[in-house]
Amino acid sequence: MENKTNSKLWPSLLVDINDGFQKSQVLFVTTELQLYDLLATHQNGMTANEIASRKELNLEATERILDCAAGLKLIEKKIQSESKIAIYKNYPEIATFLQSSTPNSMVETIICNSHVTYALYQNLMTTIQTGHNTEGCKHAFNSDVRNI
Structure with missing residues (x-):
């Protein structure tokens, strides 16, 4: 029996399945760190240094996990034009599911x-x-x- 699925989709599907481990780990870690709750208390966002200090985390590792979360669209990352410092903020549409105190919390x-x-x-x-x-x-x- 011939597979009638679009063979051009298979590589991206397989990559997505294979990378699921890393993606879920980013979600697990940022959720357990209560990152989304912390960012909710800072409407203007926070730097990686501020987050690392508040959570008592390694700064370089914090920057990496924040950048991963931003790459997955779990949080927003904006580079300030003058200082070139990254500011991280919640996306309200997603944060409602990732904050512990919201009615739709997951x-x-x-x-x-x-x-x-x-x-x-x-x-x-x-x-x-x-x-x-x-x-x-x-x-x-x-x-x-x-x-x-």
């Missing part, structure tokens, strides 16, 4: 995916080979699977 779901679902899928090869996900359950639930 923070709990994202954190659950980060700590539980991700841990279970991390050992998918072992699960398929053995039929068990003991290690994933230990990591996700901090318990032996027989105790769950």
Whole structure:
């Protein structure tokens, strides 16, 4: 049977699936750092230095994660014309889902995916080979699977 899908779409689809790990990690980390809540308290935005200082993070690593989040359109990055310093701000349309206090917040779901679902899928090869996900359950639930 011939595959009738557009073969030109496959490379980008496969790259998107393959890169999903990195994209989800950026979402998980920025959500757990409560970046979107912090940015919500600064309507004019914040610099990477301000965020790193407030959150007690490494400045270079903070700049990298902020740039990744901006690349994924999770936050906005604007370079100030005079100082050439990057200012990071929430996109209101997205922040409503990424702030912990909003009615549409997805923070709990994202954190659950980060700590539980991700841990279970991390050992998918072992699960398929053995039929068990003991290690994933230990990591996700901090318990032996027989105790769950």
